[in-house]
Amino acid sequence: MSDNKIERHLYDVVVIGAGGAGLRAAIEARLAGKRTAIISKSLFGKAHTVMAEGGAAAAMGNANSRDNWMVHFRDTMRGGKFLNNFRMAELHAKEAPERIWELETYGALFDRTKDGKISQRNFGGHEYPRLAHVGDRTGLELIRTLQQKIVSLQQEDFAATGSYDSRIRVFQETTITELMLDGDRVAGAFGYYRETGEFLLFEAPAVVLATGGVGRSYKVTSNSWEYTGDGHALALRAGATLINMEFLQFHPTGMVWPPSVKGILVTESVRGDGGVLRNSDNKRFMFDYVPDVFRKQYAETEEEADRWYADPDNNRRPPELLPRDEVARAINSEVKAGRGSPAGGVFLDVSTRLPAEQIIRRLPSMHHQFKELADVDITKEPMEVGPTCHYVMGGVEVDPDTGAAFGRVQGLFAAGEVSGGMHGSNRLGGNSLSDLLVFGKRAGEHASAYVDTLQVRPRPAKVDVAAAVEVALAPLVRAAASSTGSSADSSTGSSADSSTGSSADSSAAPSADSSAGSSTASSAASSAGSLIAENPYTLQQDLQAVMGDLVGIIRREGELTDALKRLHELRARVANVGATGGRRYNPGWHLALDLRNMLVVSECTARAALEREESRGGHTREDFPAMNPTWRRINLVCSLSFGEVHLEHKPVPAMRAELLALFERSELSKYLTDEELAEVEEQ
Numbered sequence: 001m002s003d004n005k006i007e008r009h010l011y012d013v014v015v016i017g018a019g020g021a022g023l024r025a026a027i028e029a030r031l032a033g034k035r036t037a038i039i040s041k042s043l044f045g046k047a048h049t050v051m052a053e054g055g056a057a058a059a060m061g062n063a064n065s066r067d068n069w070m071v072h073f074r075d076t077m078r079g080g081k082f083l084n085n086f087r088m089a090e091l092h093a094k095e096a097p098e099r100i101w102e103l104e105t106y107g108a109l110f111d112r113t114k115d116g117k118i119s120q121r122n123f124g125g126h127e128y129p130r131l132a133h134v135g136d137r138t139g140l141e142l143i144r145t146l147q148q149k150i151v152s153l154q155q156e157d158f159a160a161t162g163s164y165d166s167r168i169r170v171f172q173e174t175t176i177t178e179l180m181l182d183g184d185r186v187a188g189a190f191g192y193y194r195e196t197g198e199f200l201l202f203e204a205p206a207v208v209l210a211t212g213g214v215g216r217s218y219k220v221t222s223n224s225w226e227y228t229g230d231g232h233a234l235a236l237r238a239g240a241t242l243i244n245m246e247f248l249q250f251h252p253t254g255m256v257w258p259p260s261v262k263g264i265l266v267t268e269s270v271r272g273d274g275g276v277l278r279n280s281d282n283k284r285f286m287f288d289y290v291p292d293v294f295r296k297q298y299a300e301t302e303e304e305a306d307r308w309y310a311d312p313d314n315n316r317r318p319p320e321l322l323p324r325d326e327v328a329r330a331i332n333s334e335v336k337a338g339r340g341s342p343a344g345g346v347f348l349d350v351s352t353r354l355p356a357e358q359i360i361r362r363l364p365s366m367h368h369q370f371k372e373l374a375d376v377d378i379t380k381e382p383m384e385v386g387p388t389c390h391y392v393m394g395g396v397e398v399d400p401d402t403g404a405a406f407g408r409v410q411g412l413f414a415a416g417e418v419s420g421g422m423h424g425s426n427r428l429g430g431n432s433l434s435d436l437l438v439f440g441k442r443a444g445e446h447a448s449a450y451v452d453t454l455q456v457r458p459r460p461a462k463v464d465v466a467a468a469v470e471v472a473l474a475p476l477v478r479a480a481a482s483s484t485g486s487s488a489d490s491s492t493g494s495s496a497d498s499s500t501g502s503s504a505d506s507s508a509a510p511s512a513d514s515s516a517g518s519s520t521a522s523s524a525a526s527s528a529g530s531l532i533a534e535n536p537y538t539l540q541q542d543l544q545a546v547m548g549d550l551v552g553i554i555r556r557e558g559e560l561t562d563a564l565k566r567l568h569e570l571r572a573r574v575a576n577v578g579a580t581g582g583r584r585y586n587p588g589w590h591l592a593l594d595l596r597n598m599l600v601v602s603e604c605t606a607r608a609a610l611e612r613e614e615s616r617g618g619h620t621r622e623d624f625p626a627m628n629p630t631w632r633r634i635n636l637v638c639s640l641s642f643g644e645v646h647l648e649h650k651p652v653p654a655m656r657a658e659l660l661a662l663f664e665r666s667e668l669s670k671y672l673t674d675e676e677l678a679e680v681e682e683q
């Protein structure tokens with residue numbers, strides 16, 4: 001394909017991702033006077049952020065005046081089991097309230113307390129009610145508000161320049177497949193319009209990754225189709241590093257029935273608002289699962305737990321509000337012990353705890369979701385719930401203050417779920433929405449400042465653009481070759497390319513679903529050198545089976561070793577993935593391109609999970625069931641070199657003395673090594 005068929009754009013800052021982190025970064029870049037592009041794989045407005053239900057954690061002290069940034073910082077570090085990047089946790093706790101109030105200046109309308117302040121609700125692991133919310137549709141309000149701010153900036157630009165898009169433009173349904181480099185500097189990004197399959201090249205000296213999570217590598221997940229770890233993989237391929245990819249959050253409460261909706265999230269607000277978990281013996285089992293590190297803060301009897309809702313100052317919290325990793329493991333154990341619900345989960349009951357009208361008012365989406373999808377009326381009967389892959393704590397290793405990616409690449413920034421460090425080994429509910437705002441703003445600001453330091457703009461090399469085109473077209477070329485029996489060389493590449501613009505689905509090739517036959521057959525065929533291309537859907541299922549079965553909520557050495565072997569086998573098959581049809585809206589082709597991202601990110605997760613010989617937060621090793629203070633000092637960092645994932649140990653930055661002083665020694669002794677404790681005592 002010649003370059004002139006590629007739509008070219010020139011920007012200062014390109015933001016990949018239009019969730020909360022991306023939009024907040026883009027607003028900041030535009031406010032800094034930078035020409036800014038926002039790119040979104042899905043429709044504008046349809047990101048995970050919009051699905052966030054419970055709220056955004058910020059220590060505003062509206063519901064309990066004892067709350068402040070120090071308490072929030074402590075809770076976040078405890079939730080992450082002290083593996084958090086302390087500086088990120090500190091910035092987050094200090095700046096979250098300001099970011100929430102700022103949203104109100106953009107037009108957000110949060111639920112109010114009786115005296116007119118922003119209302120704050122309880123959530124797992126937060127000592128005080130801290131989540132600013134709008135019913136159980138907080139993310140919708142957040143995205144609506146940020147989009148409204150962007151529209152208002154575009155209106156200003158129209159008044160000044162006659163064009164709405166002159167300084168900030170949204171490219172929706174556009175997937176970025178490759179970052180462009182000029183030496184070690186970011187020079188832009190390459191991708192395609194999902195609808196037409198046409199290519200785009202963004203030339204820009206700074207890129208902010210805000211692509212969210214990786215959940216689609218698991219079958220049971222709350223994540224939607226876009227979350228294939230693209231930003232993580234783009235960063236790796238550009239020379240940046242990923243940190244602590246073994247830590248995945250399995251949210252304790254996903255729907256388990258009917259099968260078609262398995263994994264869809266049941267918000268933690270249900271438990272925050274009084275919902276309790278019971279097993280098939282009708283026992284409120286969470287009291288049996290309070291770990292030592294949390295024993296002082298959690299109630300020991302149902303009576304005390306129930307009193308806490310009305311009098312939190314004089315009672316301890318219900319154990320249903322333990323951090324998510326603890327609750328997910330507890331549910332897993334109950335089901336394994338044969339005390340699960342009929343559909344393989346446990347019961348979550350709010351119907352016996354709150355009057356129906358309160359449930360409908362406080363949890364309208366949950367009421368609707370269960371009625372529509374499972375024909376369950378949650379005001380009258382319990383829900384059936386079980387763990388679902390929800391959030392990745394690991395991500396792009398970044399400088400905490402600026403969001404600049406570590407590694408050898410310059411001009412790359414990351415914010416939101418795609419970045420790592422902030423949440424340590426386990427994220428507290430509500431801390432993501434505030435993370436997006438705090439670090440989205442910082443990434444936008446520092447990406448803009450970086451652009452100002454450049455004397456010469458980096459330029460993408462023609463050869464790299466051509467390579468990106470070739471990689472993007474390869475699945476189509478392969479499928480075309482396997483259907484005609486010809487070899488998938490570059491001449492076929494140009495023939496696939498020349499079909500661009502013609503109606504895509506006119507191809508006589510078999511449909512994506514029927515072409516692969518059984519995965520074993522096609523895999524065998526491919527290893528025998530045959531031309532049969534692999535079916536992307538089959539490959540995704542096989543990848544999901546490896547990750548779900550062998551790198552799931554409870555992990556073991558033998559299974560992780562097996563997972564790595566199978567991922568290695570999948571590599572060869574993914575390299576042979578084909579997609580029938582043309583470039584016009586072709587989901588099989590899109591998935592074929594996503595698969596290489598899913599695979600490399602999954603390999604990072606499996607490698608790090610095998611390496612970390614302890615259990616902490618979102619990483620549970622059956623063969624190493626305890627937290628190990630020596631491992632707390634270690635970050636596992638992945639990089640990519642000549643297509644191979646490398647893993648190295650890096651020390652966790654030591655917390656500043658005044659932050660350590662916020663914790664009692666008895667608490668620190670649960671996390672730190674003796675050597676570290678001795679140092680603390682000397683200070």
Ligand SMILES: Cc1cc2nc3c(=O)[nH]c(=O)nc-3n(C[C@H](O)[C@H](O)[C@H](O)COP(=O)(O)OP(=O)(O)OC[C@H]3O[C@@H](n4cnc5c(N)ncnc54)[C@H](O)[C@@H]3O)c2cc1C
Nearest residue numbers: 017018019020021041049052053054176212416417432433
């Ligand atoms: C159902 C659900 C409920 C949740 N509830 C809460 C809650 O109550 N409180 C809380 O704090 N957190 C919650 N979370 C987590 C939180 O919503 C996410 O972690 C957060 O929204 C991530 O925001 P983000 O800006 O990093 O990315 P996202 O909002 O996930 O946006 C990612 C963006 O990147 C785009 N993208 C991805 N790949 C590409 C590519 N290759 N090219 C171009 N664009 C790309 C996507 O299209 C999307 O626009 C919830 C998550 C889910 C799934």
